[in-house]
Amino acid sequence: MNAPRTEAFQKFLRAAAVFGGLEGRSLRSVLSRLEVLRFGKGKAVFSEGELGRRMYIVYRGEVEVQGHAEDGDQVPIVRLGPGECFGEMALVELQPRSATVVTKKPTVLYSLSNLDLYSLFQQDHFAYVIVLQNICRLLSRRLRKADARICGFLAKEARKARPRARAPRARA
Amino acid sequence: MNAPRTEAFQKFLRAAAVFGGLEGRSLRSVLSRLEVLRFGKGKAVFSEGELGRRMYIVYRGEVEVQGHAEDGDQVPIVRLGPGECFGEMALVELQPRSATVVTKKPTVLYSLSNLDLYSLFQQDHFAYVIVLQNICRLLSRRLRKADARICGFLAKEARKARPRARAPRARA
Numbered sequence: 001m002n003a004p005r006t007e008a009f010q011k012f013l014r015a016a017a018v019f020g021g022l023e024g025r026s027l028r029s030v031l032s033r034l035e036v037l038r039f040g041k042g043k044a045v046f047s048e049g050e051l052g053r054r055m056y057i058v059y060r061g062e063v064e065v066q067g068h069a070e071d072g073d074q075v076p077i078v079r080l081g082p083g084e085c086f087g088e089m090a091l092v093e094l095q096p097r098s099a100t101v102v103t104k105k106p107t108v109l110y111s112l113s114n115l116d117l118y119s120l121f122q123q124d125h126f127a128y129v130i131v132l133q134n135i136c137r138l139l140s141r142r143l144r145k146a147d148a149r150i151c152g153f154l155a156k157e158a159r160k161a162r163p164r165a166r167a168p169r170a171r172a
Numbered sequence: 173m174n175a176p177r178t179e180a181f182q183k184f185l186r187a188a189a190v191f192g193g194l195e196g197r198s199l200r201s202v203l204s205r206l207e208v209l210r211f212g213k214g215k216a217v218f219s220e221g222e223l224g225r226r227m228y229i230v231y232r233g234e235v236e237v238q239g240h241a242e243d244g245d246q247v248p249i250v251r252l253g254p255g256e257c258f259g260e261m262a263l264v265e266l267q268p269r270s271a272t273v274v275t276k277k278p279t280v281l282y283s284l285s286n287l288d289l290y291s292l293f294q295q296d297h298f299a300y301v302i303v304l305q306n307i308c309r310l311l312s313r314r315l316r317k318a319d320a321r322i323c324g325f326l327a328k329e330a331r332k333a334r335p336r337a338r339a340p341r342a343r344a
Contacts, residue, residue: 067322067326069324073327075326076326077326089316092305092308092312098320099319129301132305132308133304136264136311139311139312139315146315147239147249151239151247152241154241159243
């Protein structure tokens with residue numbers, strides 16, 4: 001099923017970071033390529049290791065991105081709600097999915113495939129460049145947050161490894 | 173000082189992930205915009221919090237990307253050598269630098285500014301799209317690694333928080 005072409009839906013899309021800056025024909029170009037997907041609560045949208053070819057925008061509901069720990073346990077990484085997107089790495093490089101995404105509520109998603117993006121590249125170059133710039137910004141923002149988080153973990157480990165501070169010596 | 177236009181240097185550039193896929197005129201377009209910078213050992217290329225407008229490719233030497241822990245200490249995040257680039261987030265979003273980068277050896281860097289990228293967008297759109305696609309791929313790859321690292325830290329914390337596994341009960 002394709003995405004609705006209502007004013008309200010166009011407004012939602014323009015507010016989503018990945019489609020910001022798209023107007024008029026370019027917005028309609030992207031809109032006409034979106035596919036709607038509905039999931040009940042607790043369903044996997046995709047699983048780590050699968051070959052990904054689609055990115056998703058949350059329209060309603062909530063999903064959890066889960067990583068894979070060494071012992072096989074799923075570790076929750078982040079939760080995403082309306083307007084947020086995930087799986088965009090699959091549009092940029094053909095690699096297996098690096099995480100599992102599971103719905104935490106009944107969820108409606110809109111999806112764009114790498115073939116859609118390629119047809120955009122050929123047929124509406126302007127829209128393609130805007131979406132690519134937005135994906136770049138999105139990845140950059142996520143990397144910034146991820147680096148800050150890693151830094152926090154590293155600092156915590158360094159604190160533990162460091163010997164306790166000595167009491168200051170009394171001056172003579 | 174500008175970048176050399178030798179065959180060897182062009183070969184180096186084509187092998188760098190951020191310039192992969194550039195050939196002929198497009199490669200020369202990018203090359204003509206690069207600026208060379210030389211640093212002694214132990215010098216800061218940029219510091220966390222500064223407004224960044226340039227990305228850098230390591231030509232010779234080595235740099236260390238350092239984050240900032242809550243207690244003010246610098247925490248090493250990653251080391252980068254020849255062919256690798258850093259600071260590319262500044263070409264994508266105007267934000268303060270999220271990390272400090274310090275040279276660990278005498279280092280030669282080539283640099284491209286956001287104004288260079290914008291002039292590429294205007295004058296050599298093909299080269300612009302290739303560089304943007306490469307930056308996207310680079311960010312995606314880094315985010316993938318960062319997520320895996322976060323996952324490792326989270327799993328370690330979960331293991332510590334979990335009560336020790338009980339010995340299996342003897343069956344009746």
